[in-house]
Amino acid sequence: MASETSGGDATGTVRVDSWIWSVRLVKSRSMGAAACKGGHVRVNGERVKPSHGVKPGDEVRLRQAEGRERIVIVKRVIRKRVGAPVAVECYADNSPPPPPREAVAPAGIRDRGTGRPTKRDRREMERLRGVLGQPPTP
The missing domain is CATH 3.10.290.10 (RNA-binding S4 domain)
Structure with a gap:
């Protein structure tokens, strides 16, 4: 062995x-x-x-x-x-410790059974995530 x-x-x-x-x-x-x-x-x-x-x-x-x-x-x-x-x-x-996971609430989680998001819902979710590079509108 x-x-x-x-x-x-x-x-x-x-x-x-x-x-x-x-x-x-x-x-x-x-x-x-x-x-x-x-x-x-x-x-x-x-x-x-x-x-x-x-x-x-x-x-x-x-x-x-x-x-x-x-x-x-x-x-x-x-x-x-x-x-x-x-x-x-x-x-x-000898690895450095892994970076801490961010405790961020997931954006865009929808209730079960609400169907597909509308175009407006999708754009709001993208703004929350910062996908488009635009800041969230108030």
């Missing part, structure tokens, strides 16, 4: 797309490869291809949705996807 989670090869490296999938930073390996190809993954400050090898001590930066960046230090390389408690032991998370 130790050879399965430690990487298994003599060099002690594993592909970066496979590693970020194994430690559950992305949902699938193909998403990890797409992130690498899109320039969203950096190892030690350099953009890398999906086949780039990571080893213990490397710093991996992964830019995720909504501009959030995960910064992790590789503690252990693994090839296979493992459970979340084991995956957390494979890296040290």
